[in-house]
Amino acid sequence: MFAVRSMFRAGSRAAVPLRTFATSSSRNANTLLFVEHKKGAINPATLSALTAAQKLGGEIHALVAGSPSEAKSVAEAASKVSGVSKVLVSSSEAFANQLSEPLAPLIQSLVESKSYTHVVAGHTAVGRDVIPRAAVLLDASQVSDIIAVEGEDTFVRPIYAGNALATVKSSDKVKVVTVRGTAFDAASAEGGSASTEEVDAGEAPMLTKFVEEQVSESTRPDLATASRVVSGGRALKSAEGFSKYIEPLADKMNAAVGASRAAVDAGYADNALQVGQTGKIVAPELYMAIGISGAIQHLAGMKDSKTIVAINKDPEAPIFQVADLGLVADLYEAVPEMTEKL
Template sequence: MILPRLAASSLRGASPLTRAATAAASSSSRTFATSAARLANSLLFLEHKNGTINPASLVALTAASKVGGDVDGIVLGGDDVDGVVDKATKISGLKKVHFSKAKNYADNLAEPAAPLLKSIVESNNYTHVFAGHTAVGRDIFPRFSALIDSSQVSDIIAVDSEDTFQRPIYAGNAILTVKSNDKVKVVTVRGTAFDKASEEGGSAEKAEVKPADAPLETEFVEEKLNVSSRPDLATASRVVSGGRALKSGENFEKYIEPLADALNAAVGASRAAVDAGYADNALQVGQTGKIVAPELYLAIGISGAIQHLAGMKDSKTIAAINKDPDAPIFQIADLGLVADLYDAVPEMTQKLK
């Protein structure tokens, strides 16, 4: 069972008194977590693709380590998964890496994965199970949670104690503190909330697990991906995003993409730009798109709707170009330029070149 305890104002813009009170409460919670951690025993679902471990899994490992106790990993895949398992054993912070190889596990389907996770958790008495809050995590973990009769705690951004977590609600405008009384805590972690664990320095042991004997009624057909030479939007250190003010797909391509290339940045877009057909849906940043936290986020022609801010407000440096001096984006921007993007962007692109 999950018990919501309190909702606090959004982080950015909170008063010093509020921040101090929150820090004091967090410190107290962490003290409790240390004493309770002796009983904690966590399992981390390690998501991977094309031989590479998803960075969101490394972030989830950092969150799991804050609970305390030992953290083990689980890798599922086809017959070619051995390379990923070897990489997983080198991740700092993992004690053991379970792995299972079967054709059914090659495509991250929830139907075969969830029963195996249930079996591993029950046979090893794990108290916590963590994963990144990715498309795969959001698919597998609800089914797994139902199988073990636990309530999932989704998209956390902080660990207060071994049973208490924080997660954003209302598009990030409030933070909910959630306490879980379930025997096994099932948790997904926001990919921008913690630092990534190091992929070097570990020496975890391997433990092969026999594939679960579960009927499979779902068949994987195909996956269509937009291949780009630019950095991946979810993990890029720099992001250039365009909004509705660009007025057309041609302008989006003409103004946003050259600037992104000059910065070696990923391209993003607001929901308004995506809905208008200026950019592909895979580029959407926001509450219903991708959550990003790059070193630099450059918002061009984006007003700053609450849904968009929810997807990028954790960026280290936010810069904005908008001709409206009262645009909400300027309230959270570290750097702002009140100018017509059709003049400012070409000039900036030229100077960067």
């Protein structure tokens, strides 16, 4: 159960109170942090989730669940992360691909046996799969995609595609939370000295079978964590146009490549490059929107960027309402000139 206080945005980046109701009591936090990892490396979103968890106070125990060949090395890395007081390690082949069916019962058993008050994870594809299932088992209403922590039971999250902020106060016994990675600085991966404890994997039910994972490989910076992003929209007209105009500019700037949903749906760019409410949420130092009109779905994924630059030939395009710098021009002329001068 939770109550909501909404904060509607005034203009592009401000918010004002709208309504408030309900209260609940709080107590000392004791947090279980779900550690997402791949090929032995901890996902940066987990480090951002740790920063959010630190604002709750109390001890933070990190759960590392993985295959026997991988769990030990990840647990060793997690023990060095600043802010973690204990690392719980559970090894099973059932955890090798971080599927929700075996992981959710493990989280439930640990929360119930060790009396954790909070479960925290990154709001990633894996987090969005595992944590809701765990919340159901814990009979808790998950608070998703938070961008601020106001207390042990009070969190802020965006709603209505980021056009309003909801302050949510949970009265559940266990608070289950996923954290927007771009809203919190990543905790230091060094400087910690947490103890390690092995925990039984339990039955680890396997209700689904992992078949394969197809991942786009790129030498460019990762879109989710890059400090600079160059994104293209439907105005590129084709996949060839996208690669001809967007990719050279991104390479000159050592930037990640992004795309609007319209560009992805049209086949101009890979789905992994989509920025927006149903894609990746990014907040780089510099975001360049080229040939992107600025639909609300796209704005929800990038409007927290530090500096937004828009290039569009339509002076009435919504993207200019959130842009810090705007150029009304034909991208087919402006982008090659910009690329040449960099």
